Amino acid sequence: MNDAESRSTRPSVQGAAALTKGLTLLQCIPELGQEASARNIQQRLGLPRPTVYRLLNTLEQEGFIEKNPLGGEYVLGREILRLAQQTMAKSSLQERVRNTLKAIGKATGETVHLGVPFGCHMTFVDKVESPEAVRMASYIGMPVPMHSTSVGKAYLAALDDSAREQYLSQLKLEAVTPQTYTSLEALREELKRTQERGYAIDDEENEHGIICFGLAVHAADGTVAGAISVSVPRYRLPDEGEAQIVGSIQELCREAGLTM
Structure with a gap:
């Protein structure tokens, strides 16, 4: 693979890695339940703190997760619900x-x-x-x-x-x-x-x-x-x-x- 080809594939590889981390984080939240704080999510996933906070912020902005106002833990958001509604x-x-x-x-x-x-x-x-x-x-x-x-x-x-x-x-x-x-x-x-x-x-x-x-x-x-x-x-x-x-x-x- 030449340099141009390497540069053209790099963003997709990085994007796939970020997507994988985001999906893993989504799976982690219901597993942790009421313990799904940012700190516990980071410990469970073993990712750097800035990475976890960046993923949490992005997923929250897109409606895939939200903070429970009663306990402060993260919960799955309305976009997950909308997607589920469109299927079964x-x-x-x-x-x-x-x-x-x-x-x-x-x-x-x-x-x-x-x-x-x-x-x-x-x-x-x-x-x-x-x-x-x-x-x-x-x-x-x-x-x-x-x-x-x-x-x-x-x-x-x-x-x-x-x-x-x-x-x-x-x-x-x-x-x-x-x-x-x-x-x-x-x-x-x-x-x-x-x-x-x-x-x-x-x-x-x-x-x-x-x-x-x-x-x-x-x-x-x-x-x-x-x-x-x-x-x-x-x-x-x-x-x-x-x-x-x-x-x-x-x-x-x-x-x-x-x-x-």
Whole structure:
């Protein structure tokens, strides 16, 4: 091989080596579980510290990993979930909830989402489209803020005080619309109202003209696993619409054993 050929192949070799290290790191994270800190990952892989931090930073930027706001360890991110969705993987929660999503969609005639926490946001992992002409521009794998969505507020309100405060301490309360809660005091009050009424409301806080109603759902072991929401264009919501939609969500989730 001459010098020119050697130079032309060098980047691909280096790229392959970096890819191999990145994939090994991804495999390492679920193996370590709650011990998947940067230091423990470095020790497990035996790589130089700058290399590990560079890989972690790149993978986090691309959405393949995220930091768990509760424990600080790294977890697999939303991009992994999106890729899994495009193939065949279905989580146990999705399998338990799928028929309920369909039933809620049929009962309300509106778009239904299942959201689960990934890092400091929620991610839609399943969706039932409304048969109406005007539909939501959401998609499976889409990340949405916790503080401005009904799935996020329903999830936060259902957590115990300690877990909820750990999330709140790390959320970026950015204004998505003029109606978004952007202070911790206001958000805490809204979460308190959510607990009292038993469901969350996103009143055009995440998207203009859209109101959403959310209810936390539990995994088979009883832990809070995510939330279901129904999204409705405000012009399509009748006077008794909120009570009817929320009643359908609560009844169908209760029948499916998804609520405590």
